[in-house]
Amino acid sequence: MLQIDASASEPIYMQIYKQLKSDIIQGLLPAYSKLPSKRKLSAQLSISVNTVELAYSQLISEGFIYAKPKKGYFVCQIGQLSVLSHAAPPLFQTAPKKQPPVLIDFALDGVDGCAFPYAHWRKLFRNVFDCSNDILRPSPIEGEPALKEAISAHIYMTRGVVSTPEQIVVGAGTEQLLQLLHQLLSKDCTIAMENPVYNQAYAVFKQLNRAVLFIDIDEQGIQLEPLQNIHSAAVYVTPSHQFPLGVTMPIRRRIGILNWANKSPHRYIIEDDYDSQFKYDTKPIPALKSSDATGKVIYLGSFSRSIAPCFRISYMVLPPKLIAVYQKQYQPFNCPVSKTEQLILADFIKNGNYETHLNRMRKLYRDKREFLKQQLLEAFSKDITIYGENAGQHILLKMHKNVSETELCKKAYEKGVQVYPLSPYFSGTMPKKYDAMVLLGYAPLSLEQMQKGVSLLKLAWS
């Protein structure tokens, strides 16, 4: 017997629908039993036929009842009911997140949050995000043509990289592009990586179960000897500013690695030019890709450090051979990057704003780096040596005391300062010469924060 409450806020048809549904689920209305006709039920409840019609339609479309022409409405055979009990929130254990009392975090990623041209970016958004632009359509898989043109021109001007816009693939961060490369490179292609390595890049290949060969670096970067007998390989390198050690690969090693790649059609070089924009003592070192006359270098660039990591826009320049594979495999997909942000960025680059921004940031980071160096040398004088400070957004600090990396980090942490160990970047045991070294990033910190950080480090490490 249906109960209707005409004063309830819930529409009457919903009340009927819910009661019948519940009766069917509980078996009170068994399969194949006949429901009252619409006319009969409407008379019985003193409601309109339309209201009953609405309730029955909903039950039909969900498969609880069916209509037999000229016979009326019947309950469906819906099967075992046990699993239909209303789903309770499944038991779920969140790992308790530690919230360390970090006062100063010398984080390795991030940018200066105050120096960003917010107002200008908002203006570009207003210009781009408009009804007239077809802005709601997705981008083609390889990225917006305007952005690809802007990137192609920009990397030619600033990094000496010659490319056509067709060779450029826009991706949602370097991780996504490396996943894509994993798909494009043949299964038997070994990924060789620098040891120590940028561990987010390694994490991608590890997570994909790709075999990775680690090769130690020396003072010129990755060593070439271990590569010689590998027929099919792609070598992931950071020649402008090795991560994390900060080594710049000199011309000799560059020629060596290009010669190695040229010896087999199955050899590639993956150049991750992640922070090349920031070179402080000299002009930027040209990209390895700029010396690649034969299409052996896959060039990866990103705006995470030069603009901000929140946008997740990276790109790569694919050699013609791989672009052909890519176009064949990826035709059905959409570009994972927001179209709006691609178009804003294209404008930002084309109007020269990006160049201006880079120049500003380079000066800002140079000043920060100088300040941090001074502060550290004042605090620790000859007890420390600083490495890799001529580029990028972090420094490497070596403590000349009988202390472990772990102790350095732990003691700093106890004073509320986060510095970063070097050993997680190594595959296998870290060579002894890298003992007692930690990484300090400075891009997001103000001078005051760095000053405070260093004074806390002095307390921690003395």
Next chain:
Amino acid sequence: MLQIDASASEPIYMQIYKQLKSDIIQGLLPAYSKLPSKRKLSAQLSISVNTVELAYSQLISEGFIYAKPKKGYFVCQIGQLSVLSHAAPPLFQTAPKKQPPVLIDFALDGVDGCAFPYAHWRKLFRNVFDCSNDILRPSPIEGEPALKEAISAHIYMTRGVVSTPEQIVVGAGTEQLLQLLHQLLSKDCTIAMENPVYNQAYAVFKQLNRAVLFIDIDEQGIQLEPLQNIHSAAVYVTPSHQFPLGVTMPIRRRIGILNWANKSPHRYIIEDDYDSQFKYDTKPIPALKSSDATGKVIYLGSFSRSIAPCFRISYMVLPPKLIAVYQKQYQPFNCPVSKTEQLILADFIKNGNYETHLNRMRKLYRDKREFLKQQLLEAFSKDITIYGENAGQHILLKMHKNVSETELCKKAYEKGVQVYPLSPYFSGTMPKKYDAMVLLGYAPLSLEQMQKGVSLLKLAWS
């Protein structure tokens, strides 16, 4: 002999740097040869020592020369020069893109570009994109907490899906989330898919070389019989509105598939609820996930159809077992979705704007659908039957004439109208009963465009 042009716009140190570099590359300055001292060169060229210093520093940092303390500057051994010739743009063949003269495209994706709340979105952008928000930092890998909360509340209210925000993973489109699922599901887990299937989903698994088992659908959706003996499988289904046929899975089949999944810990259901917001004849059908009491359903949702495909924001609700795998594997990565757009969307949902927008769009698309149906029935009357029109953003048209799907598409195309064949969604041969059927999407088209499209179709198909 160095040539200096003091009147050139290029700084003198760059002129020196370039000439020395070129001489070294060409072998005119052989390895180990000594360069003039800074003092000597500066006197010789009548320039400052600092200028020479700048040029030498750049050459040192690129590895062309080296300094020996108290001995001076020497040319490095840089190796074989052949590959160093300036990289020419590699030969690159773009596939010539056909530009068909399409006047009216009954595209299956896309949204109504005029009904979008542009001004409101711009306002949300202004609010979110601000210095004070830490907006430049990347999002945690699983997405912005504010967005995950908003989604969790929204899918409970509108789809009956019970979840905690921790179970929600935000991704850059359904494709990316399916790639991620491929990683989370064990290697021996078979992916079972509906036949016909949403082919962008299939393309993901195909491209990843995942074994896919196709199972024909009947009038209730995917058939369960072929699944019974598969121990480890994840079944990809679109129960609210099967793509492309438009079938709604009734409660009986839903119970059947849940029971199937409950029989083994290695069985999952992937519910792609891609366009459930748009149901025209009744209230929306609750999600299959809403009946999942045991954590067997992986629920996928997207804003591509309900807001716009340009944003590339999708999400999934992972069962607790998979969330644990996910948290372990993906800790090192960043979320591929723009932080700004995540926060805008979170606001849009929380403020109730999304609900309002959906209601508006539902009405708009209902009107468009009705109009298109009317136009088609007027033009073709009993020659056609229309299917799957009660939901989604496309209809399925069956032509009752002795004509093939290919001919229908080809004839339409010749008149400047794009309609879409059904057969590409099938694995293997399409059953005969689906002959002479085509898909027509209507979301992005205006009434005038649809009218014109149908009149052209009438010319084409008569």
